[in-house]
Amino acid sequence: MSAVRGMPAVPPMAADAGVQPLVLQPPDIAECVALAARSFEEFERGEAMVRAWFDARVLANPWQPRLPGIGVGLRCEGELVAFRAMFAQPWWLEGASTVAAFAAHTAVDPRRRGQGLGTALIDASRAFARISGSTSAGVVTQKSYARLGFAAIGGRDSGFHRVRASYVGSLQRRFGGTLGRVLGAPLDLLLVRRERSALATGRLRLEELTHCDDEVERLWLRCRATQRSCLERGSRYLDWRLFEQPTAPLRLAALRGAAGTLRALAVWTTERYDEHVSSAVL
Helix, strand or coil, X not given: CCEEECXXXXXXXXXXXXXXXXXXXXXXXXXXXXXXXXXXXXXXXXXXXHHHHHHHHHHCCCCHHHCCCCEEEEEECCEEEEXXXXXXXXEEECCEEXXXXXXXXEEECHHHCCCCHHHXXXXXXXXXXXXXXXXXXXXXXXXXXXXXXXXXXXXXCCCCCEECCCCHHHHHHHHCHHHHHHHHHHHHHHHHHHHHHHHCCCCEEEEEECCCCHHHHHHHHHHHCCCCEEECCCHHHHHHHHHHCCCCCXXXXXXXXXCCCEEEEEEEEEEECCCCCEEEEC
């Protein structure tokens, strides 16, 4: 996954003369939710989930007023036929704090697909912020970005890491319950020994945080000096994203030194794939 930067040097385009681009505002959310439900099977019975996302990530977003609206849309004869939600993220870029506009829940009416509406939405969204783009753009979308003059920033590393906690589940899935346990048990012991060895000296201590304070802010201020382009991870953002308006079951772990000094933070969650396999995404 990568972010892309777009500068508002080119005026937004329409896919054809009958389609008009517009900046969406909060009263348009109901139409957006309905269009998303028509566009994606997983949303047909989950409109409440999309609405809850708009409430948390857009309407309750402290940085959203820095953007001109809540997204971009395309109307044809008054009907919303495509939209792209744009939510604000505090961003650290080349030594200064700014706001990035990130895209989500892009939807095109199934009857209008293949007519260039997706590219038109990307073009219209470039005027939202100094940085406008997406962290989940696929191969097809990246080609559309390139055609419109966007440049990739931040590299391809998404900043997410998967840490194996057990071999048993995945081996049970592959070889069956009994054999999976037999093969996985000694490998799991190696994982436990490695974890205990890392903490055995007593110089490091893990704990879970349920709010962020000045200590978290000071850690971020020290760390950001080494970053060229990244999401701001200060106390205000982490409290809002993790504890005040969460849209996923995220948790915050702190690593402290022997004197109790905060050394590192990690945001993580768990994902379950089936009865045997789950993962922690760090």
